[in-house]
Amino acid sequence: xxxxxxxxxxxxxxxxxxxxxxxxxxxxxxxxxxxxxxxxxxxxxxxxxxxxxxxxxxxxxxxxxxxxxxxxxxxxxxxxxxxxxxxxxxxxxxxxxxxxxxxxxxxxxxxxxxxxxxxxxxxxxxxxxxxxxxxxxxxxxxxxxxxxxxxxxxxxxxxxxxxxxxxxxxxxxxxxxxxxxxxxxxxxxxxxxxxxxxxxxxxxxxxxxxxxxxxxxxxxxxxxxxxxxxxxxxxxxxxxxxxxxxxxxxxxxxxxxxxxxxxxxxxxxxxxxxxxxxxxxxxxxxx
Amino acid sequence: xxxxxxxxxxxxxxxxxxxxxxxxxxxxxxxxxxxxxxxxxxxxxxxxxxxxxxxxxxxxxxxxxxxxxxxxxxxxxxxxxxxxxxxxxxxxxxxxxxxxxxxxxxxxxxxxxxxxxxxxxxxxxxxxxxxxxxxxxxxxxxxxxxxxxxxxxxxxxxxxxxxxxxxxxxxxxxxxxxxxxxxxxxxxxxxxxxxxxxxxxxxxxxxxxxxxxxxxxxxxxxxxxxxxxxxxxxxxxxxxxxxxxxxxxxxxxxxxxxxxxxxxxxxxxxxxxxxxxxxxxxxxxxxxxxxxxxxxxxxxxxxxxxxxxxxxxxxxxxxxxxxxxxxxxxxxxxxxxxxxxxxxxxxxxxxxxxxxxxxxxxxxxxxxxxxxxxxxxxxxxxxxxxxxxxxxxxxxxxxxxxxxxxxxxxxxxxxxxxxxxxxxxxxxxxxxxxxxxxxxxxxxxxxxxxxxxxxxxxxxxxxxxxxxxxxxxxxxxxxxxxxxxxxxxxxxxxxxxxxxxxxxxxxxxxxxxxxxxxxxxxxxxxxxxxxxxxxxxxxxxxxxxxxxxxxxxxxxxxxxxxxxxx
Numbered sequence: 110x111x112x113x114x115x116x117x118x119x120x121x122x123x124x125x126x127x128x129x130x131x132x133x134x135x136x137x138x139x140x141x142x143x144x145x146x147x148x149x150x151x152x153x154x155x156x157x158x159x160x161x162x163x164x165x166x167x168x169x170x171x172x173x174x175x176x177x178x179x180x181x182x183x184x185x186x187x188x189x190x191x192x193x194x195x196x197x198x199x200x201x202x203x204x205x206x207x208x209x210x211x212x213x214x215x216x217x218x219x220x221x222x223x224x225x226x227x228x229x230x231x232x233x234x235x236x237x238x239x240x241x242x243x244x245x246x247x248x249x250x251x252x253x254x255x256x257x258x259x260x261x262x263x264x265x266x267x268x269x270x271x272x273x274x275x276x277x278x279x280x281x282x283x284x285x286x287x288x289x290x291x292x293x294x295x296x297x298x299x300x301x302x303x304x305x306x307x308x309x310x311x312x313x314x315x316x317x318x319x320x321x322x323x324x325x326x327x328x329x330x331x332x333x334x335x336x337x338x339x340x341x342x343x344x345x346x347x348x349x350x351x352x353x354x355x356x357x358x359x360x361x362x363x364x365x366x367x368x369x370x371x372x373x374x375x376x377x378x379x380x381x382x383x384x385x386x387x388x389x390x391x392x393x394x395x396x
Numbered sequence: 397x398x399x400x401x402x403x404x405x406x407x408x409x410x411x412x413x414x415x416x417x418x419x420x421x422x423x424x425x426x427x428x429x430x431x432x433x434x435x436x437x438x439x440x441x442x443x444x445x446x447x448x449x450x451x452x453x454x455x456x457x458x459x460x461x462x463x464x465x466x467x468x469x470x471x472x473x474x475x476x477x478x479x480x481x482x483x484x485x486x487x488x489x490x491x492x493x494x495x496x497x498x499x500x501x502x503x504x505x506x507x508x509x510x511x512x513x514x515x516x517x518x519x520x521x522x523x524x525x526x527x528x529x530x531x532x533x534x535x536x537x538x539x540x541x542x543x544x545x546x547x548x549x550x551x552x553x554x555x556x557x558x559x560x561x562x563x564x565x566x567x568x569x570x571x572x573x574x575x576x577x578x579x580x581x582x583x584x585x586x587x588x589x590x591x592x593x594x595x596x597x598x599x600x601x602x603x604x605x606x607x608x609x610x611x612x613x614x615x616x617x618x619x620x621x622x623x624x625x626x627x628x629x630x631x632x633x634x635x636x637x638x639x640x641x642x643x644x645x646x647x648x649x650x651x652x653x654x655x656x657x658x659x660x661x662x663x664x665x666x667x668x669x670x671x672x673x674x675x676x677x678x679x680x681x682x683x684x685x686x687x688x689x690x691x692x693x694x695x696x697x698x699x700x701x702x703x704x705x706x707x708x709x710x711x712x713x714x715x716x717x718x719x720x721x722x723x724x725x726x727x728x729x730x731x732x733x734x735x736x737x738x739x740x741x742x743x744x745x746x747x748x749x750x751x752x753x754x755x756x757x758x759x760x761x762x763x764x765x766x767x768x769x770x771x772x773x774x775x776x777x778x779x780x781x782x783x784x785x786x787x788x789x790x791x792x793x794x795x796x797x798x799x800x801x802x803x804x805x806x807x808x809x810x811x812x813x814x815x816x817x818x819x820x821x822x823x824x825x826x827x828x829x830x831x832x833x834x835x836x837x838x839x840x841x842x843x844x845x846x847x848x849x850x851x852x853x854x855x856x857x858x859x860x861x862x863x864x865x866x867x868x869x870x871x872x873x874x875x876x877x878x879x880x881x882x883x884x885x886x887x888x889x890x891x892x893x894x895x896x897x898x899x900x901x902x903x904x905x906x907x908x909x910x911x912x913x914x915x916x917x918x919x920x921x922x923x924x925x926x927x928x929x930x931x932x933x934x935x936x937x938x939x940x941x942x943x944x945x946x947x948x949x950x951x952x953x954x955x956x957x958x959x960x961x962x
Contacts (some may be wrong), residue, residue: 285792286802289856291752293806294779296772307796 125387132383135318138376139178140371144193155183157190158341166359175365178351184362187343188369194255194344195373198337199324201259203317206266211313213267214274215305218282219297229275232268237245240265241330248336262327266320273316277309311388318381322374329370345370398460399424399597400445401563405457407440407621409450414440415621424564425595427588429629431605431644433875434846437621438601442567445599446484447474450586461565478885480510483558485587489550493542499526500538507560515746525556529586547738548579552586565597566590572607576738576902581946584611596615605648606948609633609957617641630957633950643877648950650880651909652887670806690764691725692863692896693749698722698758700744710868718744719755720920728863731890731897733907733928735943736917742900745917746866749898750784751775763863780809783857787869789849793841800837803827803856810860826855829892830885847878851885858889868900883909904947908932916940 120138126132131144154174158282169176175184217225244261281287290300331337332346340347345366352362403763407415415437421429426668432438444683445459447466459466461482466474478484486492488663493502507513513521519538522751526536529552542550551571558566568587572580588611591598602608608615609629616626617640625638652671699721704713719741726732736742747753751767759768762778783806786792793802803823807814824834829850841849850870857865867886871879889895889908899911907914907928914931916924918939924931937939 285786285788286794288747288752289784289786289792290794290805292750292779292782292784294772294776294809295805304794308794 126383129383129387129394131379132387135376135379135381135383138372139380142192142373142376143196145189146196149186149189149193153183153186153189155186157182157186157343166355168359169361176359176361178348178362179355182343184348184365188345188346188365190346191343191345191366191368192373194332194338194342195325195328195370198255198259198262198328199321202262202266202324203320205263206270206320207313207317210267210270210272211274211306214271214276215278215301217271218275218278218305219301225275228271230287232271235265235268236299238265241327244327244331245334245336248331253336253339258328258331258337261331262324266324269320270313270316273312274309275314278305281305281308311384315381315384315388318377318384322377322381325370325373325377333357398422399426399462400599401458401460402441402445403458403460405441405447405455405459405537405895406445407437407444407453409454409931410452413621414453414871415444415790418618418621418623420616420623420626422565422597422599423858424597425591426614427591427598427600427612429608429615430618431603431608431615432597432618433603433877435620436618438603438618439569441618442484442569442599442601442620445565445567446478446482447471448478465628476510479558479563480561480669481564482565483561483563485551485554485566485568485571487573489547489574490555491879493550495542498541499531499536499545500540502553503556503560504538506557510561520856522556522560525560527589528551529556529559530582535648547871548575548583551575551583554555555583555586559594559596562594563596565599567599567601569601570603571600573602573604575733577946577948578737578942580607580948581847582953587611604948605633605876606950609950609953610948612783617644617953618693620679630954630961633954634958640697645881645950647877650876650883652880652884692728692763693898694725695745695749696759696761698745698755698760699746700741700753701756709833719748721758722917722920722922723758723917724922724925726864726896726898729890729894729896730913731899731911733899733901733911733914734917735785735901735904735907735914736939737902737943740917741919741920743868746784746868746898746900750782750866751778776809776811780806780860780920781863783860783862784788785850785853785863785865785867785870789846789853790872792853793849795841797840798837799823799827799839799844799852802841803837803859806856806860823855826859826937829870829889830859845878847874847882848885850874850878852884854889858893858895861893862895864896864898866898868899869902870899871906872901879906879928902943904932904943905949916943 129281160183163177164173164177164181167173167177173183175188177183178187213228217228244265246345247261248254248257249265251260278301287300287304290304295303328337328344329346329349332344333350335347335350337346338344348366351365352359352366355362400420400422402418402420405415406413406417417675418437418441420428420430420441430438430441442447443462444455445466447469449455453466457467461477469477493499500519500522503525504515504518507518507521508515523533523538526538527533531549531552536545536549542553545553547771555571566587567943571587572583575583587598587600590596594763600608600611612629614627615629615632617624617632619640624640625632632641633645636645698719699714699717700719701717702854704715710719722745734742734745744753748755748768751770755768759766761767765778767775767778800820800823803826804819806821807822823837826835827836832848832851832855836844841852844852853870870886871882874882883906886897890897890910898912899907911928913926914928915922916931916937916939918937924935924937924940931940932944935944
């Protein structure tokens with residue numbers, strides 16, 4: 110190879126991700142769910158707080174696309190408003206995890222030694238608690254509600270992100286460009302911001318999509334147990350709970366919110382898969 | 397009839413032509429050298445013979461091995477040949493072995509697979525093979541794992557695997573590129589002995605003309621997938637009929653032009669006073685002081701210990717001493733090489749000089765100021781005058797930053813931060829000085845070749861106008877012709893900017909090319925120091941002798957070949 114430039118400028122990460130099939134599919138699904146949640150702020154087919162007893166337990170029809178529940182509320186409207194709740198809880202919980210976990214992980218990797226040991230052992234302790242059970246305990250103590258659900262789910266996101274950030278950062282620290290940055294007089298904090306974070310961002314992005322999906326499941330689980338968003342605010346988990354005694358009469362009451370959860374989680378997992386594929390050139394070539 | 401006959405081999409990968417009508421033949425017991433720069437298609441030729449090409453590759457032509465066309469052979473047939481009749485040795489001994497298996501298992505594996513021998517027999521044979529490649533049973537039982545061995549020892553294991561079944565043809569793809577010169581000489585000797593013993597054919601692939609000349613009976617010179625010249629080694633290289641052959645040979649022997657410094661070197665050797673380690677120091681003892689404040693860099697009794705590996709819970713292991721009581725000093729604008737085998741402590745020493753690592757004891761003064769045991773903030777002004785160029789042109793840049801950002805990084809050290817336009821000007825000037833275009837600053841590192849990246853690395857090192865540049869193996873990852881250009885650049889900058897160099901290398905030709913003085917390091921100590929030419933022609937210490945003897949030298953290799961043929 111002669112001494113001049115080789116190869117074309119690499120396409121940006123986002124451009125590459127959009128040429129990945131599973132990323133596009135996941136992105137479309139997630140965008141639709143998010144659009145539905147946003148739309149619910151301004152418009153829903155019916156008012157979800159209004160009870161129309163005369164219309165109770167209607168099977169799906171042109172008037173009520175997904176039918177109505179035992180109080181005559183429109184299921185489609187409830188799904189739309191519930192999406193708001195599910196996405197918000199999962200999103201904020203992921204933000205808590207990223208916001209606290211990533212700095213902790215980077216700090217552990219940069220300092221090493223005792224700081225690293227102590228932080229990671231603390232991490233192990235949090236990991237040792239069964240996440241959903243502990244979340245139930247937290248909401249049981251603090252009282253049920255969307256905010257407490259966020260806190261409970263968020264706390265268990267922290268060690269996940271701390272661990273991923275630390276592992277990623279540890280792989281970057283011994284590289285020569287870090288030495289070069291140190292020779293340029295940059296301290297650990299600046300190096301972490303300028304070099305470590307951009308290089309582990311993709312790794313974290315994959316984890317964000319996974320934790321987001323898990324957050325939606327956890328929120329559904331907590332609501333199902335009555336520890337999430339409180340009535341009259343509809344939520345997917347609570348809809349499942351309410352449907353369970355009426356499975357024989359109106360199976361659609363369980364199927365619709367169940368599908369909503371499955372589809373949203375699927376969309377997020379596809380995004381995660383897509384990012385992971387885009388990151389790993391070897392994997393990409395095999396497709 | 398030849399053992400291997402490659403006729404009109406052409407190859408393309410996804411439409412990109414890689415090889416064009418390559419012809420090559422190897423007889424039993426013959427060593428064929430395949431030389432070319434990176435990207436010339438050497439490795440692809442080897443992989444085509446092994447039929448281990450990437451899936452998208454399309455090969456045409458004929459590869460006759462023992463009379464049978466390998467390109468037409470079934471996969472089962474190839475599996476029977478690979479590792480049995482055709483062995484292969486790879487470049488990177490660190491990754492060519494499975495880290496989870498013992499060396500015994502890995503050597504025995506191929507024997508069992510191909511001969512159907514039982515475990516005991518296969519292990520006995522593996523033992524004999526490991527003994528043969530220089531890993532005796534007492535020190536290297538079969539139960540050792542690859543991580544317990546050094547690079548040279550691992551390469552011996554790889555050779556043992558490749559030669560365990562006495563293949564008719566051995567393909568060695570840059571077998572010594574990752575090793576230091578002394579190990580390189582040992583591995584080459586081992587390969588040559590194995591060829592003689594078993595009448596193997598050896599296809600030796602290398603970018604290093606000197607290595608190939610020493611080893612090969614005939615050579616083939618490849619460029620851009622085409623054979624430029626082929627023939628008897630001594631004849632081809634002494635006649636140098638083809639212009640590309642001449643170009644390669646000249647690049648291998650290239651010495652940059654630089655003015656000779658008349659005053660005796662201000663370099664002072666380390667603790668070499670004792671009689672047993674003496675030599676090569678008498679004339680370099682006392683330095684003429686430079687105008688202002690004595691030497692630019694002065695290293696005094698530096699020692700660096702690393703904690704040893706803990707083997708038991710209650711017993712504290714003895715520390716490993718990486719650098720042992722080293723002292724020397726370096727004047728302004730002086731160019732000094734620190735030469736030694738891999739693992740001798742050169743890089744550790746360099747890191748301490750750059751204040752990236754703290755010595756266990758001893759002190760380092762830069763421009764008369766002590767830089768050891770100081771906090772980062774107070775080191776800023778010293779760092780500004782002291783920059784670094786690393787070995788790996790691929791790993792020394794953050795892949796997510798533009799060249800402008802990367803080259804400007806040391807400007808962080810200036811007290812007054814330059815504005816955007818001023819920064820851009822400084823970057824374009826630095827790029828200009830290393831022979832790149834200012835427009836290159838908007839590109840990313842992966843858009844450049846290895847040689848260009850090393851230029852960017854140098855631009856980054858000189859942007860603050862430092863007094864000292866520490867270069868850690870700056871050219872060992874580059875092709876010969878590019879290496880020559882980069883060495884020229886170093887020599888040129890030395891003159892233009894008056895910057896002093898500390899060149900860390902295991903390659904004596906690099907030391908000879910651009911340094912006035914050399915220090916030879918061995919097991920953490922500086923065992924010899926003095927004028928470069930002097931030490932290279934009359935080494936005194938064993939360590940220096942070993943390095944000088946092992947260094948491949950094209951002149952010498954050609955002369956030896958000519959002599960052998962009479």
